[in-house]
Amino acid sequence: MPTERKETVPLEIIEKLPKTDLHVHLDGSARLATILELGQRYKVDLPAHDLEGLRKAMHLGENVGSLVEYLKAFDVTLRVMQTAEALRRIAYELAEDAAHENVRYMEVRYSPMLHTRRGLRLTNVVEAVLEGLRAAQDACGIESNVILCGIRNVSPESSLEMAQLAVAYKGRGVVGFDLAGAEYDHPAKHHKAAFQLVRDNNINVTIHAGEAYGPESIAQAIHVCGAHRIGHGCRLRENGDMLHYVNDHRIPIECCPSSNLQTNAVRDLASHPLKLYKDLGLRVTVNTDNRLVTDTTVSKELWLCHTQLGLTFADLKQIIVSGFKSAFLPFHVKQQYLRKVSDELAAFPDDVAELLSAYPTTKRADATLA
Template sequence: MLANPTNTVPLAVFEKLPKTDLHVHLDGSLRLSTILDLGERYKVALPGDNPDSLRKAMHIGENCGSLVEYLKAFDVTLSVMQTEESLRRIAFELGEDAARENVRYMEVRYAPMLHTRRGLKLTTVVEAVLEGLRAARERYGVESNVILCGIRNVSPEISLEMAELAVAYKGRGVVGFDLAGAEYDHPAKHHKAAFQLVRDNNINVTIHAGEAYGPESIAQAIHVCGAHRIGHGCRLRENGDLLHYVNDHRIPLECCPSSNVQTGAIRELSAHPLKLYKNLGLRVTDTTDGRLVTDTTVSRELWLCHTEMGLSFSDLKQIILSGFKSAFLPFHEKQQYLRKVSEELAAFSDDVDDVMALQSSPAPAE
């Protein structure tokens, strides 16, 4: 057995573990090289002409200070996401990038109305993304479904139109409906009709809440709009009664630690409430939010929970299982995932030194 003086599991181990990513924005997860290529192809003016200058202009991975500032990077990504070809390619590459770190199941979210500047029909937008994700599944085995989004700071009528799309594509790759965008001063209750429609059609609901606004936003998402999961939920800890309600009803939290620091919702990773939530028994998942804009992966987020928040390897294996438990999948499909993934995770000892020994042992001869 090898000694592990730092008593931490390396990132490479987390990359080997089977995982989910339940909160990942398509328009926040492009490759810089793809943005540049598509910008040249479609004659789109970009704030940089090489990966380094574009990264700097978009403040990739940098602390932005607020959610509003963070969202400005999406102006760049959306500018090259206005054709069928670009949407198929970006969706496929997201699936490819996820597969490289052993993400087994992913729920990709985006707002179709943001991709119609060049005249694409909403149905064409949805189908192009589904085609790209399907191609990634056929090549790499990563299963992906879609969550369609309304936008808080866009009219409720548009959100209702996005909800109608979700209903139309239920059972064809769309598994949920979300409300994203600037949270402060844009309450979810204004979009109640959209949520009523999707719930009337037995469609899953997740809502961004408790990131740039307090626990009242989370309460509204659950009690007024019927959310089955909460995106972010950083500020849930400010209301103990609501926290216990969320825990008692097993409402999952889609935690995005690095993104929360980037937007100023959390001061630093060590102060993130994910560890508190986990210790209190809440069902928490660890997600990327935007692979490009936050400059992260699911593996990196898990590793940061380990190294910056002090969560044990055993805790993180439980959080991985919570991701599969929280997926918007039929119960029998989740059972199949949980059986298989539980067996795979059991092969990794909870003892850090044992994990390090396994990581350092030579590969078997072919």
């Protein structure tokens, strides 16, 4: 006899929930139409000159087999992100898109040194992005801050320069420092001076680790560079001792399930360690990584956790709360968010049948995602 099919929560209900996005790259989250338009305006050579052609050329949402292949899409987006106007617009549109799915708080990360090809000063880059995010906050109500990035596969001296920028803009919209880029063969310890500087200035640290390299990368991020959060962390499960250290010290994991599938960090979504981490009590957050390159939203990532990983609706609500707990925000601001969001989430029943009765939807949960 066929097993009874459990009813699942539709995507559009998850879109109603208040959310965070703590791991989202500016240069991986531009609108495709905006890239085309800016390419024409600035006479930039793009691999295609129509939406579908560009989507295929950039392999958006596709499994590309490795992190190195995944990062090639950024070669395209960065070509049009070299003016203050473009940076303001892309930052604004990212926040606007997030607000449309009820993301309340977002931390946008990028590396200013990648946006200076047309002569912008590093300070111009930082201020243009902050202007775009502040304009979106005024228009849409979404609060956004910035995490500046060093790049693993660029020089440690460049990372130190980005760290100096983070120090200069602390309290002015920059809330953290990150190390991104190709992980394999580019250890975080080479960039130790940058992390020493930001920690000396009491700036939050998050580091991409355990995505394209093993748990040793996570240990180095935490013990050598002082990471307060870990980006991705897929391979943490390979070292139980390290896993329990992360759990005991409440170090949040910024999970990005669909991105991890694209880069071959996980075999398939069903084998993603997020559920294991959640069941063990780790502080797990769910994020987009790159809204354009991964072709996703926070709501879609949570929906996939529900439908592909078997997380309950109550689990999703707990993960959302973890996102607000893990934000690089002052304690009292975080408390205010948590009180408000907890009250809002409590209005959504945990029981799926009751939930669907209270919030009737036009689409079923198993409908194909556009």
